[in-house]
Amino acid sequence: xxxKSLIINPGSTSTKIGVFEDETxxxxxxxxxxxxxxxQYASIVDQKDFRKQIILDLLKEKDxxxxxxxxxxxxxxxxxxxxxxTYAVSDDLLHDLKIGKQGQHASNLGGILAREIGDEIGVxxxxxxxxxxxxxxxxxxxxxxxxxxxxxxxxxxxQKAVAKRYAKEKGVSYESLNLIVVHMGGGVSVGAHEKGxxxxxxxxxxxxxAFSPERAGAVPSGALIRMCFSGEYTEKEVYKKIxxxxxxNAYLGTNDMRDVAKxxxxxxxxADEVREAFILQVCKNIGSMSCVLKGxxxxxxxxxxxxxxxxxxxxxxxxxxFIAPFTVYPGEDELLALAQGALRVLNGEExxxxx
Numbered sequence: 001x002x003x004k005s006l007i008i009n010p011g012s013t014s015t016k017i018g019v020f021e022d023e024t025x026x027x028x029x030x031x032x033x034x035x036x037x038x039x040q041y042a043s044i045v046d047q048k049d050f051r052k053q054i055i056l057d058l059l060k061e062k063d064x065x066x067x068x069x070x071x072x073x074x075x076x077x078x079x080x081x082x083x084x085x086t087y088a089v090s091d092d093l094l095h096d097l098k099i100g101k102q103g104q105h106a107s108n109l110g111g112i113l114a115r116e117i118g119d120e121i122g123v124x125x126x127x128x129x130x131x132x133x134x135x136x137x138x139x140x141x142x143x144x145x146x147x148x149x150x151x152x153x154x155x156x157x158x159q160k161a162v163a164k165r166y167a168k169e170k171g172v173s174y175e176s177l178n179l180i181v182v183h184m185g186g187g188v189s190v191g192a193h194e195k196g197x198x199x200x201x202x203x204x205x206x207x208x209x210a211f212s213p214e215r216a217g218a219v220p221s222g223a224l225i226r227m228c229f230s231g232e233y234t235e236k237e238v239y240k241k242i243x244x245x246x247x248x249n250a251y252l253g254t255n256d257m258r259d260v261a262k263x264x265x266x267x268x269x270x271a272d273e274v275r276e277a278f279i280l281q282v283c284k285n286i287g288s289m290s291c292v293l294k295g296x297x298x299x300x301x302x303x304x305x306x307x308x309x310x311x312x313x314x315x316x317x318x319x320x321x322f323i324a325p326f327t328v329y330p331g332e333d334e335l336l337a338l339a340q341g342a343l344r345v346l347n348g349e350e351x352x353x354x355x
Contacts, residue, residue: 074110076130128341216246
Protein backbone atom coordinates (compact mmCIF):
# COMPACT_ATOMS: atom_id res chain seq x y z
CA UNK A 1 0.00 0.00 0.00
CA UNK A 2 1.30 3.45 -0.88
CA UNK A 3 2.09 6.00 1.83
CA LYS A 4 0.94 9.60 1.63
CA SER A 5 3.03 12.07 3.60
CA LEU A 6 2.93 15.76 4.43
CA ILE A 7 6.40 17.29 4.66
CA ILE A 8 6.98 20.57 6.55
CA ASN A 9 10.26 22.49 6.20
CA PRO A 10 10.12 25.88 7.96
CA GLY A 11 12.64 28.63 7.19
CA SER A 12 13.04 32.05 8.74
CA THR A 13 10.74 33.79 6.22
CA SER A 14 9.02 30.85 4.52
CA THR A 15 7.43 27.46 5.11
CA LYS A 16 8.00 24.87 2.40
CA ILE A 17 5.53 22.02 2.29
CA GLY A 18 5.21 18.99 0.07
CA VAL A 19 2.73 16.15 -0.23
CA PHE A 20 4.13 12.83 -1.44
CA GLU A 21 2.73 9.46 -2.38
CA ASP A 22 5.68 7.22 -1.55
CA GLU A 23 8.55 9.07 -3.29
CA THR A 24 6.34 10.77 -5.88
CA UNK A 25 5.70 14.46 -5.26
CA UNK A 26 1.99 15.26 -5.64
CA UNK A 27 2.50 18.99 -5.05
CA UNK A 28 4.71 21.44 -3.20
CA UNK A 29 4.42 25.07 -2.18
CA UNK A 30 6.68 27.68 -0.62
CA UNK A 31 4.58 29.85 1.66
CA UNK A 32 6.29 33.23 2.11
CA UNK A 33 6.04 35.27 5.30
CA UNK A 34 6.66 39.00 5.37
CA UNK A 35 8.98 40.59 7.92
CA UNK A 36 5.94 42.34 9.40
CA UNK A 37 4.08 39.04 9.87
CA UNK A 38 7.04 37.39 11.60
CA UNK A 39 7.79 40.48 13.72
CA GLN A 40 4.46 40.08 15.54
CA TYR A 41 5.81 37.06 17.41
CA ALA A 42 8.20 37.30 20.35
CA SER A 43 9.75 33.86 19.75
CA ILE A 44 10.00 31.12 17.12
CA VAL A 45 7.59 28.82 18.95
CA ASP A 46 5.01 31.63 19.13
CA GLN A 47 4.71 31.38 15.32
CA LYS A 48 3.31 27.83 15.53
CA ASP A 49 -0.41 28.57 15.20
CA PHE A 50 0.16 31.15 12.44
CA ARG A 51 2.22 28.73 10.35
CA LYS A 52 -0.08 25.80 11.05
CA GLN A 53 -3.11 27.73 9.86
CA ILE A 54 -1.57 28.74 6.54
CA ILE A 55 -0.55 25.11 5.92
CA LEU A 56 -4.08 23.87 6.61
CA ASP A 57 -5.55 26.70 4.52
CA LEU A 58 -3.37 25.75 1.55
CA LEU A 59 -4.35 22.08 1.78
CA LYS A 60 -8.00 23.11 1.91
CA GLU A 61 -7.52 25.43 -1.06
CA LYS A 62 -6.07 22.49 -3.02
CA ASP A 63 -9.06 20.39 -1.96
CA UNK A 64 -6.70 17.89 -0.36
CA UNK A 65 -8.16 15.62 2.32
CA UNK A 66 -5.71 15.83 5.22
CA UNK A 67 -7.15 12.59 6.65
CA UNK A 68 -5.78 10.68 3.66
CA UNK A 69 -2.26 11.16 5.08
CA UNK A 70 -0.41 8.31 6.80
CA UNK A 71 2.48 10.33 8.25
CA UNK A 72 3.66 13.92 8.90
CA UNK A 73 7.37 14.72 8.68
CA UNK A 74 9.01 17.91 9.91
CA UNK A 75 12.50 19.32 9.42
CA UNK A 76 14.54 18.59 12.53
CA UNK A 77 15.70 21.54 14.62
CA UNK A 78 18.31 22.60 17.16
CA UNK A 79 18.09 19.58 19.44
CA UNK A 80 20.84 18.06 21.56
CA UNK A 81 23.56 16.28 19.52
CA UNK A 82 22.12 12.98 18.24
CA UNK A 83 23.09 10.18 15.81
CA UNK A 84 21.62 10.34 12.32
CA UNK A 85 18.29 8.72 11.53
CA THR A 86 14.52 9.17 11.58
CA TYR A 87 13.11 10.09 14.99
CA ALA A 88 9.51 9.88 16.20
CA VAL A 89 8.49 13.22 17.70
CA SER A 90 8.32 12.04 21.29
CA ASP A 91 7.34 14.25 24.24
CA ASP A 92 11.01 14.76 25.15
CA LEU A 93 11.96 15.67 21.60
CA LEU A 94 8.98 18.03 21.37
CA HIS A 95 10.02 19.72 24.64
CA ASP A 96 13.57 20.32 23.38
CA LEU A 97 12.30 21.76 20.10
CA LYS A 98 10.08 24.17 22.02
CA ILE A 99 12.84 25.40 24.31
CA GLY A 100 15.45 25.44 21.53
CA LYS A 101 17.94 23.09 23.20
CA GLN A 102 20.85 24.40 21.12
CA GLY A 103 19.29 27.63 19.93
CA GLN A 104 16.21 29.22 18.43
CA HIS A 105 15.80 28.48 14.73
CA ALA A 106 12.76 28.28 12.46
CA SER A 107 13.53 24.61 11.73
CA ASN A 108 12.50 23.85 15.35
CA LEU A 109 8.92 24.42 14.21
CA GLY A 110 9.06 21.47 11.78
CA GLY A 111 8.76 18.77 14.42
CA ILE A 112 6.37 20.84 16.53
CA LEU A 113 3.95 21.31 13.62
CA ALA A 114 4.33 17.68 12.48
CA ARG A 115 3.45 16.40 15.95
CA GLU A 116 0.43 18.68 16.38
CA ILE A 117 -1.08 17.96 12.97
CA GLY A 118 -0.24 14.26 13.26
CA ASP A 119 -1.91 13.99 16.67
CA GLU A 120 -5.03 15.73 15.37
CA ILE A 121 -5.53 13.20 12.56
CA GLY A 122 -4.12 10.20 14.43
CA VAL A 123 -0.96 9.48 12.40
CA UNK A 124 2.72 9.33 13.44
CA UNK A 125 5.07 12.30 13.19
CA UNK A 126 8.83 12.23 12.56
CA UNK A 127 11.89 14.36 12.00
CA UNK A 128 14.89 13.24 9.91
CA UNK A 129 18.63 13.97 10.20
CA UNK A 130 18.62 17.45 11.77
CA UNK A 131 21.64 19.76 11.49
CA UNK A 132 22.75 18.68 14.99
CA UNK A 133 23.46 15.08 13.91
CA UNK A 134 26.66 14.20 15.75
CA UNK A 135 28.48 10.93 15.06
CA UNK A 136 32.02 12.27 15.47
CA UNK A 137 34.67 9.87 16.69
CA UNK A 138 36.15 11.16 19.97
CA UNK A 139 39.51 12.18 18.52
CA UNK A 140 37.77 14.37 15.91
CA UNK A 141 36.51 16.66 18.68
CA UNK A 142 39.97 17.93 19.68
CA UNK A 143 40.79 21.42 18.42
CA UNK A 144 43.92 22.20 20.40
CA UNK A 145 42.02 24.39 22.88
CA UNK A 146 40.08 22.36 25.48
CA UNK A 147 37.46 25.10 25.87
CA UNK A 148 36.80 25.08 22.11
CA UNK A 149 35.96 21.50 21.04
CA UNK A 150 35.19 20.84 17.38
CA UNK A 151 31.45 20.37 16.87
CA UNK A 152 29.26 18.65 14.30
CA UNK A 153 27.01 21.17 12.52
CA UNK A 154 26.52 20.32 8.85
CA UNK A 155 24.07 19.56 6.05
CA UNK A 156 23.19 16.21 7.63
CA UNK A 157 19.84 15.77 5.87
CA UNK A 158 21.25 16.17 2.37
CA GLN A 159 24.58 14.43 3.07
CA LYS A 160 22.86 11.34 4.47
CA ALA A 161 20.21 11.34 1.72
CA VAL A 162 22.70 11.40 -1.17
CA ALA A 163 24.94 8.83 0.54
CA LYS A 164 21.99 6.46 0.87
CA ARG A 165 20.90 7.21 -2.70
CA TYR A 166 24.39 6.30 -3.96
CA ALA A 167 24.35 3.06 -1.97
CA LYS A 168 20.90 2.14 -3.29
CA GLU A 169 21.97 2.79 -6.89
CA LYS A 170 25.02 0.57 -6.36
CA GLY A 171 22.89 -2.18 -4.81
CA VAL A 172 24.78 -2.13 -1.50
CA SER A 173 24.05 -0.86 2.00
CA TYR A 174 25.09 2.59 3.17
CA GLU A 175 26.63 0.84 6.18
CA SER A 176 29.04 -1.08 3.92
CA LEU A 177 30.62 2.01 2.32
CA ASN A 178 33.27 4.63 3.06
CA LEU A 179 32.27 7.90 1.41
CA ILE A 180 33.37 11.52 1.35
CA VAL A 181 30.34 13.75 0.84
CA VAL A 182 30.82 17.38 -0.22
CA HIS A 183 27.83 19.69 0.17
CA MET A 184 28.32 23.06 -1.52
CA GLY A 185 25.58 25.62 -1.00
CA GLY A 186 25.50 28.88 0.98
CA GLY A 187 27.76 26.96 3.35
CA VAL A 188 30.12 24.10 2.60
CA SER A 189 30.41 20.89 4.62
CA VAL A 190 32.72 17.97 3.82
CA GLY A 191 32.06 14.78 5.77
CA ALA A 192 33.75 11.40 6.17
CA HIS A 193 31.04 8.69 6.15
CA GLU A 194 32.47 5.46 7.54
CA LYS A 195 30.11 2.49 7.41
CA GLY A 196 26.99 4.63 7.88
CA UNK A 197 28.35 7.16 10.40
CA UNK A 198 29.77 10.64 9.79
CA UNK A 199 32.86 10.23 11.94
CA UNK A 200 34.35 13.61 11.04
CA UNK A 201 33.02 16.70 9.31
CA UNK A 202 34.00 20.30 8.72
CA UNK A 203 31.54 22.50 10.62
CA UNK A 204 29.49 24.27 7.94
CA UNK A 205 28.49 27.23 10.08
CA UNK A 206 31.08 29.24 11.91
CA UNK A 207 34.77 28.67 11.58
CA UNK A 208 35.83 25.38 10.01
CA UNK A 209 36.84 24.17 6.58
CA ALA A 210 36.69 25.90 3.19
CA PHE A 211 35.20 29.34 2.65
CA SER A 212 31.85 29.33 0.88
CA PRO A 213 29.52 31.81 -0.84
CA GLU A 214 28.51 33.33 2.53
CA ARG A 215 30.96 32.03 5.15
CA ALA A 216 34.63 32.52 5.86
CA GLY A 217 35.39 28.98 7.00
CA ALA A 218 38.67 28.58 8.88
CA VAL A 219 40.63 31.86 9.16
CA PRO A 220 44.03 32.73 10.69
CA SER A 221 43.18 32.71 14.41
CA GLY A 222 45.86 35.17 15.55
CA ALA A 223 44.74 37.77 13.04
CA LEU A 224 41.10 37.16 14.01
CA ILE A 225 41.94 37.73 17.70
CA ARG A 226 43.67 41.01 16.85
CA MET A 227 40.66 42.08 14.77
CA CYS A 228 38.31 41.28 17.67
CA PHE A 229 40.32 43.44 20.10
CA SER A 230 41.19 46.25 17.70
CA GLY A 231 38.25 48.34 18.88
CA GLU A 232 37.17 48.83 15.27
CA TYR A 233 34.39 46.23 15.26
CA THR A 234 31.59 45.03 17.51
CA GLU A 235 31.17 41.32 18.22
CA LYS A 236 28.20 41.30 15.85
CA GLU A 237 30.24 42.91 13.07
CA VAL A 238 33.09 40.40 13.41
CA TYR A 239 30.67 37.47 13.42
CA LYS A 240 29.03 38.84 10.27
CA LYS A 241 32.43 38.73 8.58
CA ILE A 242 32.63 35.02 9.41
CA UNK A 243 28.98 34.05 8.83
CA UNK A 244 26.89 35.83 6.21
CA UNK A 245 29.37 38.38 4.92
CA UNK A 246 32.37 36.08 4.39
CA UNK A 247 33.61 34.03 1.45
CA UNK A 248 32.40 35.05 -2.02
CA ASN A 249 30.31 37.83 -0.48
CA ALA A 250 33.45 39.41 0.97
CA TYR A 251 35.65 38.99 -2.11
CA LEU A 252 33.16 39.54 -4.93
CA GLY A 253 29.98 41.02 -3.44
CA THR A 254 27.80 38.06 -4.41
CA ASN A 255 26.81 34.72 -2.88
CA ASP A 256 25.69 33.26 -6.23
CA MET A 257 28.13 31.05 -8.14
CA ARG A 258 26.23 31.87 -11.33
CA ASP A 259 27.21 35.53 -10.90
CA VAL A 260 30.81 34.47 -10.33
CA ALA A 261 30.78 32.38 -13.51
CA LYS A 262 29.39 35.37 -15.44
CA UNK A 263 32.18 37.61 -14.08
CA UNK A 264 34.78 35.06 -15.19
CA UNK A 265 33.20 34.73 -18.64
CA UNK A 266 33.44 38.51 -18.95
CA UNK A 267 37.17 38.42 -18.23
CA UNK A 268 37.27 39.19 -14.49
CA UNK A 269 40.60 37.63 -13.44
CA UNK A 270 40.04 38.35 -9.73
CA ALA A 271 36.76 36.39 -9.79
CA ASP A 272 38.57 33.53 -11.52
CA GLU A 273 41.25 33.51 -8.81
CA VAL A 274 38.67 33.54 -6.00
CA ARG A 275 36.87 30.58 -7.58
CA GLU A 276 40.16 28.70 -7.95
CA ALA A 277 40.94 29.40 -4.28
CA PHE A 278 37.52 28.06 -3.30
CA ILE A 279 38.09 24.88 -5.30
CA LEU A 280 41.53 24.44 -3.75
CA GLN A 281 40.16 24.79 -0.21
CA VAL A 282 37.31 22.31 -0.79
CA CYS A 283 39.76 19.80 -2.29
CA LYS A 284 42.09 20.22 0.70
CA ASN A 285 39.08 19.34 2.87
CA ILE A 286 38.46 16.24 0.73
CA GLY A 287 42.09 15.26 1.15
CA SER A 288 41.79 15.63 4.93
CA MET A 289 38.76 13.37 5.03
CA SER A 290 40.53 10.75 2.91
CA CYS A 291 43.09 10.56 5.72
CA VAL A 292 40.28 10.18 8.28
CA LEU A 293 39.13 7.16 6.26
CA LYS A 294 42.74 5.88 6.00
CA GLY A 295 42.64 6.14 2.22
CA UNK A 296 39.83 3.60 1.91
CA UNK A 297 37.28 5.73 0.00
CA UNK A 298 34.63 4.13 -2.23
CA UNK A 299 33.38 7.40 -3.72
CA UNK A 300 33.41 11.17 -3.43
CA UNK A 301 29.86 12.50 -3.69
CA UNK A 302 29.36 16.15 -4.64
CA UNK A 303 26.00 17.77 -3.91
CA UNK A 304 24.32 21.11 -3.17
CA UNK A 305 23.51 24.02 -5.47
CA UNK A 306 27.10 24.64 -6.61
CA UNK A 307 27.25 21.05 -7.89
CA UNK A 308 25.22 22.30 -10.88
CA UNK A 309 28.35 24.23 -11.96
CA UNK A 310 30.21 21.77 -14.19
CA UNK A 311 33.35 23.88 -14.36
CA UNK A 312 33.71 23.81 -10.56
CA UNK A 313 33.08 20.05 -10.31
CA UNK A 314 35.47 19.27 -13.20
CA UNK A 315 38.26 21.28 -11.56
CA UNK A 316 37.59 19.55 -8.23
CA UNK A 317 37.81 16.17 -9.91
CA UNK A 318 41.07 17.22 -11.58
CA UNK A 319 42.57 17.92 -8.14
CA UNK A 320 40.98 15.19 -6.01
CA UNK A 321 39.88 12.49 -8.46
CA PHE A 322 42.97 10.41 -7.64
CA ILE A 323 41.43 9.70 -4.21
CA ALA A 324 38.21 8.05 -5.45
CA PRO A 325 35.64 8.29 -8.28
CA PHE A 326 33.33 11.31 -8.25
CA THR A 327 29.54 11.06 -8.30
CA VAL A 328 27.48 14.25 -8.60
CA TYR A 329 23.95 14.80 -7.29
CA PRO A 330 23.27 18.53 -7.82
CA GLY A 331 20.91 20.49 -5.57
CA GLU A 332 19.37 19.48 -2.28
CA ASP A 333 15.88 18.03 -2.41
CA GLU A 334 15.11 18.39 1.29
CA LEU A 335 11.39 17.63 0.98
CA LEU A 336 12.09 14.31 -0.76
CA ALA A 337 14.87 13.48 1.72
CA LEU A 338 12.44 13.99 4.62
CA ALA A 339 9.78 11.86 2.91
CA GLN A 340 12.32 9.08 2.25
CA GLY A 341 13.40 9.09 5.91
CA ALA A 342 9.86 8.37 7.07
CA LEU A 343 9.30 5.80 4.31
CA ARG A 344 12.36 3.81 5.37
CA VAL A 345 10.84 3.45 8.84
CA LEU A 346 7.29 2.72 7.68
CA ASN A 347 8.55 0.15 5.16
CA GLY A 348 10.68 -1.60 7.75
CA GLU A 349 14.04 -0.72 6.14
CA GLU A 350 15.12 1.16 9.29
CA UNK A 351 13.96 1.39 12.88
CA UNK A 352 12.84 4.74 14.22
CA UNK A 353 15.47 6.20 16.51
CA UNK A 354 14.68 7.02 20.13
CA UNK A 355 15.50 10.53 21.30
